[in-house]
Amino acid sequence: MTRYEPAIDLDAITAIDVHVHIEVDGHGHASLPEDLAAGAAEYFSTDGPNPDLDSVAEYYRERRMAAVVFTVDAETQLGHAPLSSAEIAEGAARNNDALIPFGSVDPRRPDALDRVRRLIDENGVRGFKFHPTVQGFDPSDEAHFPLYEVLQEAGVVALFHTGQTGIGAGLPGGRGLLLGLSNPMLLDPVAARFPELQIIMAHPSVPWQDEALSVATHKHNTWIDLSGWSPKYFPESLVRAANSYLKKRVLFGSDFPLLTPDRWMRDAETMGSFKPEVLPGILKDNAARLLGLGG
DSSP: OOOOOOOOOGGGOSEEEEEEEOOBOTTSOBSSOHHHHHHHHHHTTOOOOOOOHHHHHHHHHHTTEEEEEEOOOOHHHHOOOOOOHHHHHHHHHHTTTTEEEOBOOOTTSTTHHHHHHHHHHTTOOOEEEEOHHHHTOOTTOGGGHHHHHHHHHHTOEEEEEOSOOSTTTTSGGGGGOOGGGGOGGGGHHHHHHOTTSOEEEESOOTTOHHHHHHHHHHOTTEEEEOOSSOGGGOOHHHHHHHTTTTTTSEEOOOOBTTSOHHHHHHHHHHHTOSOTTTHHIIIIIHHHHHHTTTO
């Protein structure tokens, strides 16, 4: 096993995409059950391929970008075995010029803390991805606070899905998934109790954008990534914040492969969403600072 250590040349890249999903492993196993994967593809109007990790690395190298890569472990809720976060970290280690691994552990597992510690200590992951709706947990529940304590002590990042999701959309009852678990206001007590834990609120948090901006304004250990939506559809309040009072804590993310960085960049340029003096921070500098890259 090779422990991940980054070898990213910040001067050689133009952006760090902080939100990239690995959807299939080297054994042909998919990250989602078939019905959820098909529903998500319809929701995002995409039926493109799901590349493996090495192909993702090459994709980002070709664009002179780096990418934070992860899966979502939601086995308790979905009854579907996840991709291996340890294998993702191993793949990132052999592509450490382009990839940065985050782990994922189902918080409802009885051995969640042990799994988190192993991924940090043995595999060198730089953060963890959580999806409260898909994983079926309330992030503000104090039962999960020991997990956050481990993350804070290790100095790794916690990335939470916020807002509505395409996972389960259109299926009967949304496949039982609860949107309210991804209200960013549920992260406010987490940020308050763990002030050194750096928390990314992923996506424009529709329909709770004002809540996300409120949390980010009040708790300076919180960040917002701009993944999952084309910049054409960003709420005006989010764009205003990114261009001004939150410009140091807003991050570029795509949600690849469901939304590509090519489309994100094209639409951002077309819309003229971000001030030229702010854009370098959003695309690269803020993420490099958050992730401790470049010394």
